[in-house]
Amino acid sequence: MSFTSHFSSFKVDAEAAVVEFVGTTVFLLLGLGGIQVAKGDPTTDSGGSTIEQVLYISTCMGLSLLVSAWLFFRVTGGPFNPNITLALLLVGEIKPLQFVLFCIAQMLGAIAASGLLLALTPGPLSNGVNPAQGVFIEMFITTALVLAVLMLATEKHHATPFAPVGIGLTLFACHLWAVSYTGAGMNTARSFGPAAVTGFPYPKHWVYWVGPCLGSFLGAGFYSIFKHYRYWSRPDQT
Amino acid sequence: MSFTSHFSSFKVDAEAAVVEFVGTTVFLLLGLGGIQVAKGDPTTDSGGSTIEQVLYISTCMGLSLLVSAWLFFRVTGGPFNPNITLALLLVGEIKPLQFVLFCIAQMLGAIAASGLLLALTPGPLSNGVNPAQGVFIEMFITTALVLAVLMLATEKHHATPFAPVGIGLTLFACHLWAVSYTGAGMNTARSFGPAAVTGFPYPKHWVYWVGPCLGSFLGAGFYSIFKHYRYWSRPDQT
Amino acid sequence: MSFTSHFSSFKVDAEAAVVEFVGTTVFLLLGLGGIQVAKGDPTTDSGGSTIEQVLYISTCMGLSLLVSAWLFFRVTGGPFNPNITLALLLVGEIKPLQFVLFCIAQMLGAIAASGLLLALTPGPLSNGVNPAQGVFIEMFITTALVLAVLMLATEKHHATPFAPVGIGLTLFACHLWAVSYTGAGMNTARSFGPAAVTGFPYPKHWVYWVGPCLGSFLGAGFYSIFKHYRYWSRPDQT
Amino acid sequence: MSFTSHFSSFKVDAEAAVVEFVGTTVFLLLGLGGIQVAKGDPTTDSGGSTIEQVLYISTCMGLSLLVSAWLFFRVTGGPFNPNITLALLLVGEIKPLQFVLFCIAQMLGAIAASGLLLALTPGPLSNGVNPAQGVFIEMFITTALVLAVLMLATEKHHATPFAPVGIGLTLFACHLWAVSYTGAGMNTARSFGPAAVTGFPYPKHWVYWVGPCLGSFLGAGFYSIFKHYRYWSRPDQT
Numbered sequence: 001m002s003f004t005s006h007f008s009s010f011k012v013d014a015e016a017a018v019v020e021f022v023g024t025t026v027f028l029l030l031g032l033g034g035i036q037v038a039k040g041d042p043t044t045d046s047g048g049s050t051i052e053q054v055l056y057i058s059t060c061m062g063l064s065l066l067v068s069a070w071l072f073f074r075v076t077g078g079p080f081n082p083n084i085t086l087a088l089l090l091v092g093e094i095k096p097l098q099f100v101l102f103c104i105a106q107m108l109g110a111i112a113a114s115g116l117l118l119a120l121t122p123g124p125l126s127n128g129v130n131p132a133q134g135v136f137i138e139m140f141i142t143t144a145l146v147l148a149v150l151m152l153a154t155e156k157h158h159a160t161p162f163a164p165v166g167i168g169l170t171l172f173a174c175h176l177w178a179v180s181y182t183g184a185g186m187n188t189a190r191s192f193g194p195a196a197v198t199g200f201p202y203p204k205h206w207v208y209w210v211g212p213c214l215g216s217f218l219g220a221g222f223y224s225i226f227k228h229y230r231y232w233s234r235p236d237q238t
Numbered sequence: 239m240s241f242t243s244h245f246s247s248f249k250v251d252a253e254a255a256v257v258e259f260v261g262t263t264v265f266l267l268l269g270l271g272g273i274q275v276a277k278g279d280p281t282t283d284s285g286g287s288t289i290e291q292v293l294y295i296s297t298c299m300g301l302s303l304l305v306s307a308w309l310f311f312r313v314t315g316g317p318f319n320p321n322i323t324l325a326l327l328l329v330g331e332i333k334p335l336q337f338v339l340f341c342i343a344q345m346l347g348a349i350a351a352s353g354l355l356l357a358l359t360p361g362p363l364s365n366g367v368n369p370a371q372g373v374f375i376e377m378f379i380t381t382a383l384v385l386a387v388l389m390l391a392t393e394k395h396h397a398t399p400f401a402p403v404g405i406g407l408t409l410f411a412c413h414l415w416a417v418s419y420t421g422a423g424m425n426t427a428r429s430f431g432p433a434a435v436t437g438f439p440y441p442k443h444w445v446y447w448v449g450p451c452l453g454s455f456l457g458a459g460f461y462s463i464f465k466h467y468r469y470w471s472r473p474d475q476t
Numbered sequence: 477m478s479f480t481s482h483f484s485s486f487k488v489d490a491e492a493a494v495v496e497f498v499g500t501t502v503f504l505l506l507g508l509g510g511i512q513v514a515k516g517d518p519t520t521d522s523g524g525s526t527i528e529q530v531l532y533i534s535t536c537m538g539l540s541l542l543v544s545a546w547l548f549f550r551v552t553g554g555p556f557n558p559n560i561t562l563a564l565l566l567v568g569e570i571k572p573l574q575f576v577l578f579c580i581a582q583m584l585g586a587i588a589a590s591g592l593l594l595a596l597t598p599g600p601l602s603n604g605v606n607p608a609q610g611v612f613i614e615m616f617i618t619t620a621l622v623l624a625v626l627m628l629a630t631e632k633h634h635a636t637p638f639a640p641v642g643i644g645l646t647l648f649a650c651h652l653w654a655v656s657y658t659g660a661g662m663n664t665a666r667s668f669g670p671a672a673v674t675g676f677p678y679p680k681h682w683v684y685w686v687g688p689c690l691g692s693f694l695g696a697g698f699y700s701i702f703k704h705y706r707y708w709s710r711p712d713q714t
Numbered sequence: 715m716s717f718t719s720h721f722s723s724f725k726v727d728a729e730a731a732v733v734e735f736v737g738t739t740v741f742l743l744l745g746l747g748g749i750q751v752a753k754g755d756p757t758t759d760s761g762g763s764t765i766e767q768v769l770y771i772s773t774c775m776g777l778s779l780l781v782s783a784w785l786f787f788r789v790t791g792g793p794f795n796p797n798i799t800l801a802l803l804l805v806g807e808i809k810p811l812q813f814v815l816f817c818i819a820q821m822l823g824a825i826a827a828s829g830l831l832l833a834l835t836p837g838p839l840s841n842g843v844n845p846a847q848g849v850f851i852e853m854f855i856t857t858a859l860v861l862a863v864l865m866l867a868t869e870k871h872h873a874t875p876f877a878p879v880g881i882g883l884t885l886f887a888c889h890l891w892a893v894s895y896t897g898a899g900m901n902t903a904r905s906f907g908p909a910a911v912t913g914f915p916y917p918k919h920w921v922y923w924v925g926p927c928l929g930s931f932l933g934a935g936f937y938s939i940f941k942h943y944r945y946w947s948r949p950d951q952t
Contacts, residue, residue: 082903428507639783
């Protein structure tokens with residue numbers, strides 16, 4: 001392999017690693033966020049029984065991986081997990097360079113998700129998010145939902161007829177994290193309807209217009225970027 | 239594009255917007271109805287722990303979107319959400335006119351769902367629905383189930399072999415809303431069997447004959463209407 | 477249509493109605509059985525919060541329909557529900573004779589399921605089933621699991637690659653009913669393993685050998701009968 | 715059939731029986747492990763209500779079978795259950811020799827799973843696993859996740875586009891067992907991210923590097939072995 005093809009391979013791998021970073025961030029933002037909700041506030045006993053917490057955590061992590069893997073499956077096929085990446089290296093599915101790049105991307109994604117959770121949420125289960133945090137939470141979860149629609153339904157592939165399942169489960173996973181903080185609007189109509197028939201009781205109703213709209217832009221932006229690079233990196237994953 | 243083709247495009251878009259209205263109403267009737275159940279009656283502490291409520295709400299919203307999106311996926315592909323619609327506009331999937339019509343339809347659907355919930359249910363978690371409300375609740379949830387069967391199993395498409403999954407999840411989502419109010423019959427045989435072997439203990443057993451039968455007519459009616467317009471609006475969504 | 481072809485059509489419809497009877501019985505045995513568990517024992521407060529009960533009931537009914545519809549989907553396409561059957565008549569999918577036969581079969585199936593529950597279980601949530609009842613409960617749930625394997629995995633059709641999903645959900649639905657009564661063995665190995673490593677602490681371990689084995693015979697018997705009649709009644713349902 | 719072909723058939727059946735042994739062990743390790751969690755610690759009332767326990771147990775067993783059957787479906791089609799195997803014998807799907815070998819493998823698998831649970835966990839719901847037990851728990855659940863990725867996503871077959879669903883549900887099932895003991899890391903990035911942003915509060919963080927890495931090797935090893943024998947044993951199961 002010549003230097004040029006080495007470099008072109010590196011470029012493809014680096015692009016895939018960026019998607020691994022984004023995917024790992026989405027997976028762990030929803031998953032670790034849900035765990036934070038399950039653990040409850042240690043100062044007030046708001047949580048349920050042990051068994052409820054375990055079921056809740058399992059649901060959060062399981063669904064977060066299910067939907068984030070589904071969204072990015074055709075891009076990198078990536079499980080957002082260095083141990084899976086190691087196994088793929090061992091069975092010869094990926095090459096050492098990819099392995100290294102993917103592991104770095106996954107570690108950075110995990111740090112990004114943990115950092116975002118620290119910044120966006122006021123610690124274990126509390127409703128005390130301020131409007132700015134609320135806007136960003138709404139933006140991130142709407143971005144996930146937008147990506148679900150664009151990657152599963154707009155893109156045509158074998159699983160497209162089942163896009164509604166993936167979209168519904170994305171909404172499920174986003175709720176598991178965000179219900180406790182913002183009520184998980186991520187749909188201005190969903191927030192507007194009840195507010196309209198009850199006389200707009202909440203003064204911060206604008207959060208559910210601004211946050212999800214930003215999510216529309218962010219999701220559409222990510223999709224446009226992926227659209228450029230996707231088909232080259234994993235042409236076999238249909 | 240001539241005036242005639244503009245008008246014909248408007249007609250197709252307006253028809254799709256009507257389906258968006260119906261779909262958003264179904265989605266939010268089940269979803270917001272479930273949230274009302276989860277929040278419980280504030281005067282009596284009938285609800286569970288915080289974590290139970292969050293899990294319940296997430297399940298309701300996730301499944302409501304999953305099934306309503308699945309039902310209408312091939313008609314409008316619509317996620318019943320103006321923020322998703324905005325993202326579809328941004329990536330060039332839909333045109334500005336469609337965007338405006340869909341958003342109006344989605345907002346009206348959200349108001350319709352919220353209004354129906356106010357009219358049909360006596361406020362947060364209460365069993366005090368009167369027989370007329372019970373008939374309408376049974377009618378609406380049976381309509382959803384009938385549409386699930388007709389759109390997923392009767393219509394032949396790629397996801398038809400998996401129709402039972404969609405039908406079962408529709409029953410799931412309908413129960414999450416209606417168990418607290420009518421027991422969620424939506425099947426006269428299901429109500430008749432236990433009543434027959436226990437000597438018809440409930441005087442209002444007729445509700446489970448009248449409500450679901452009205453649902454059969456309403457569901458079959460919607461289907462016949464959709465059947466006319468469907469294949470023109472989204473011929474690519476198979 | 478000549479008399480002969482009328483009669484042959486009646487024969488096909490009557491066979492399909494028998495499957496509707498079996499399917500409705502399976503659906504409601506698991507579904508209503510699960511509701512009985514959720515309602516708990518009124519004399520001792522063993523149940524959970526209202527929200528837990530509603531979630532449990534919704535899961536039971538949703539999964540029971542999902543799996544029983546999946547099992548018999550290609551035989552009658554039947555939703556085990558006279559209201560759905562009415563809607564199918566209204567849109568012209570089935571003929572009046574089929575409608576009448578199916579409704580009768582569905583009503584009888586509902587009565588059979590309710591009667592079986594009365595006979596097999598000692599009333600709301602109790603562990604006081606006797607060994608004979610335990611054998612029959614194990615037999616019925618193993619039959620459901622055997623049918624899931626034979627109808628979804630052994631039979632080759634479009635959904636066969638997803639048979640494990642249907643089989644797992646069948647096990648799920650069976651557990652929701654039977655965990656409270658027999659522990660839901662339905663697998664002699666699953667019962668034998670823990671018993672072997674803990675020195676066979678339960679004297680009635682034989683129940684988990686006899687009941688599931690009877691279920692193997694009953695399930696294989698049903699399958700052999702269906703095998704004869706299936707392909708004629710709904711040749712289009714693949 | 716000559717002696718040689720008899721022997722070659724025996725070899726294929728014995729190989730399939732080994733897979734049955736591994737699959738039954740995976741199924742019951744996760745399933746019975748989850749039941750142990752649900753039953754809670756009898757000395758301290760850590761468990762939830764009866765209804766929570768039943769729902770938890772049903773989820774554990776249902777998902778464990780779903781994912782383990784999905785993983786090995788194309789290898790042996792095996793439901794890891796002698797009663798199902800008996801039914802398959804009765805309808806002529808498998809031969810008597812296979813029946814005997816499969817039943818022995820399933821019984822041994824059940825004993826192996828029960829024995830592993832005794833060795834790895836300190837009895838009903840306790841956090842008192844020592845680091846060595848933690849490493850092995852992490853190793854086993856990571857192995858399951860690695861196999862899910864390799865068997866569902868890396869291998870190309872009809873269900874490959876839905877691999878993310880199977881992988882997500884595998885993570886779900888693994889959590890249901892292991893959250894109570896190790897927190898169910900099975901992904902070094904997932905453990906590293908939160909630890910990095912909170913200053914590595916747990917001294918045994920190395921467990922989440924060693925255990926999952928061993929799981930990568932074990933999973934990749936199993937896969938390489940299956941890869942040799944698979945296509946001969948069940949060429950029809952695609």
